[in-house]
Amino acid sequence: MANRFVVIMAGGKGERFWPASRMRRPKHLLPIVGDKPMLAQTVDRLEGFIEPKNIFVITDVEQLEGVRDVCPSLPRENFVAEPVGRDTAAAVGLAMLLIKEKDPDASLAMLPADALIRDMVGFQKALDVAFLASEERPQLVTIGIRPTDPATGYGYIQKGDSIGDYNGTKVFKVIEFKEKPDLETAKVYLESGDYYWNAGMFVWSVRAISDALAQFAPKLQSGLDQIENRISEGEDLNELLAELYPELEKISIDFAVMEKADNVVTLSATFDWDDVGAWPAIERHFPKDSNNNVATGEAVFEDCRGNIVVGEKGHLVALIGVDDLIVVNTKDATLVCKKDDAQKIKNLVKGLSPDRV
Amino acid sequence: MANRFVVIMAGGKGERFWPASRMRRPKHLLPIVGDKPMLAQTVDRLEGFIEPKNIFVITDVEQLEGVRDVCPSLPRENFVAEPVGRDTAAAVGLAMLLIKEKDPDASLAMLPADALIRDMVGFQKALDVAFLASEERPQLVTIGIRPTDPATGYGYIQKGDSIGDYNGTKVFKVIEFKEKPDLETAKVYLESGDYYWNAGMFVWSVRAISDALAQFAPKLQSGLDQIENRISEGEDLNELLAELYPELEKISIDFAVMEKADNVVTLSATFDWDDVGAWPAIERHFPKDSNNNVATGEAVFEDCRGNIVVGEKGHLVALIGVDDLIVVNTKDATLVCKKDDAQKIKNLVKGLSPDRV
Numbered sequence A, B: 001m002a003n004r005f006v007v008i009m010a011g012g013k014g015e016r017f018w019p020a021s022r023m024r025r026p027k028h029l030l031p032i033v034g035d036k037p038m039l040a041q042t043v044d045r046l047e048g049f050i051e052p053k054n055i056f057v058i059t060d061v062e063q064l065e066g067v068r069d070v071c072p073s074l075p076r077e078n079f080v081a082e083p084v085g086r087d088t089a090a091a092v093g094l095a096m097l098l099i100k101e102k103d104p105d106a107s108l109a110m111l112p113a114d115a116l117i118r119d120m121v122g123f124q125k126a127l128d129v130a131f132l133a134s135e136e137r138p139q140l141v142t143i144g145i146r147p148t149d150p151a152t153g154y155g156y157i158q159k160g161d162s163i164g165d166y167n168g169t170k171v172f173k174v175i176e177f178k179e180k181p182d183l184e185t186a187k188v189y190l191e192s193g194d195y196y197w198n199a200g201m202f203v204w205s206v207r208a209i210s211d212a213l214a215q216f217a218p219k220l221q222s223g224l225d226q227i228e229n230r231i232s233e234g235e236d237l238n239e240l241l242a243e244l245y246p247e248l249e250k251i252s253i254d255f256a257v258m259e260k261a262d263n264v265v266t267l268s269a270t271f272d273w274d275d276v277g278a279w280p281a282i283e284r285h286f287p288k289d290s291n292n293n294v295a296t297g298e299a300v301f302e303d304c305r306g307n308i309v310v311g312e313k314g315h316l317v318a319l320i321g322v323d324d325l326i327v328v329n330t331k332d333a334t335l336v337c338k339k340d341d342a343q344k345i346k347n348l349v350k351g352l353s354p355d356r357v
Helices: A038-044 A064-070 A087-102 A120-136 A183-192 A206-216 A218-232 A237-247 A253-258 A279-285 A339-350 B038-044 B064-070 B087-102 B120-136 B183-192 B206-216 B218-232 B237-247 B253-258 B279-285 B339-350
Strands: A004-009 A055-060 A079-082 A107-112 A140-145 A156-166 A169-178 A195-205 A264-269 A294-296 A298-302 A308-310 A316-320 A325-329 A333-338 B004-009 B055-060 B079-082 B107-112 B140-145 B156-166 B169-178 B195-205 B264-269 B294-296 B298-302 B308-310 B316-320 B325-329 B333-338
Touching (some): A064 A079, A087 A206, A087 A218, A087 A237, A107 A206, A120 A169, A140 A156, A140 A206, A195 A206, A206 A218, A206 A253, A279 A294, A279 A308, A279 A325, A316 A325, A316 B339, A333 A339, A339 B298, A339 B316, B004 B087, B064 B079, B079 B087, B087 B206, B087 B218, B087 B237, B087 B253, B107 B120, B120 B140, B120 B156, B156 B264, B195 B206, B195 B253, B195 B264, B206 B253, B279 B308, B333 B339
Parallel strands (some): A004 A055, A140 A264, A298 A316, B004 B055, B140 B264, B294 B308, B298 B316, B308 B325
Antiparallel strands (some): A107 A195, A140 A195, A156 A195, B156 B169, B156 B195, B169 B264, B325 B333
């Protein structure tokens, strides 16, 4: 059996979780849901399935230290920092180079650092199926999430015919990747049963993704080739990245490859999944009081309905006569935001002075 | 001219200003409006009119130290602590005893510690008129505030005929004290021009208030007599208060005396006045942004109208998509309250554990 690797993508600023998340302490470094940072939960979820030495984390320079701190089980050299963000296709290329150096015949899974998945057994089973599919043929496997509601915040994957069965799990040809739909379209998707949410979890062999990048993103691939050549001449990876990474084409892997390649397949995850994309998501994971208020930390509610309070130990948050608010208190900042306006947090954060973000 | 004294009433817990105000740091010890605690502003307002040695402060045991700290210009011995609160009539009686000991022919003004008055000249002029009236005849003078709106949160004073003129200011007989009215009644009061707000500012001679207490609150007066007798035997005031003060009749001065005596007179204050009774009051005293938001401390507003933010230096409060809220942040507690529900704060505080209030 070919070697299997996992590369966890731990970039991003997590502005949607301000003020709990900050530049150096983004969402995946926080225990937004659960008692460990989301990244640590992602690493734990692989236990017994992938050896720690085969788990890599791609992050950015500013977070590198914090990311290492929450993953004490992983070897220090398995953390790679992008000097600047160049979107997901460049990160996929970097992951491919890292793994190719270890084993050009390997397959690798690319996983986001900050999704919430509680069913570890189901997760590992789905990942195993995806690896098997990637090992049998040079195909690009994406793990689809069966939608539970007509969400407009995710991209969708339209599945076609089954191409086979791995340990009892069917794998399907992907007909098309769909952009985030409007509500009407999302309802149609949900009803048809032929669409999955795109959770950004991919599995492929080094060879398959290398070929796909060469075919559909030749500019990016030639930048990656340059890095690869100079690594083989013995140059230092970090110095090379500092010099060449900022020059790589900036494009998403979906746009660069997944929407173009004709060897993309998918399987339907049976495990639970929540990308916990913004504050309103957390109320799905905490007990509610009789008025649908949710609190992490100390809170009192008087004549209130449907609020989310995120506090810190030793700090009391008291709400009186308010509905459907998100209230987040940290040592140096407090957010009070209408739940429906949670998508505006990111913009607000962009306008803040650097010491506040 | 008889000696003039001022006794400032600095009791009360200030629950309405939680979480900024606390048991040991009530409203008058905070710079709710202005850059000094309200009590310090009250002392400053007397400058040049009453000598510091003639200004006394009645507070409670728990606040004594804090109260002394914000009034460095007053002699240490001019602070008297009630061992327990026994409502305003007992405090008036205690003030009367204190001043009587200094000069039985004196007049004294009783002033709340936490009202906001900016017109110091107008204030001193009104106080001078009240003293003159109290010195001329044994009458109980209350300073009335000309209402600017049909407020339902204050008691009203119905004035009758003028009984005279002091330095060009007319003084009127009081026909009746009125309880807090409903809105309709308040509108009638406002329109008639014959009603003033009762601001709890009284001026009287030792003799006049002593006679009034003896006549209308004989039970209270006999308790006070007991304290007075034992003081004259050389006993320590604080020990006496600890023993006898808790036994005094608990009743308000309005109910015990002002509503019953027939020698009550009033004058209309020309100075500005705001009792700053609860958080919504503060928006009258801070600049508003174009959406009527008011902030003390650092705040950002996005798509918000009519909010009040009270923060501390170094802590950013961000509001998104909310209207008409009071948001108060302190080190260990945050309040988010609909402006219309500000009267519920007091009740909420009553339900909190002692370390939170």
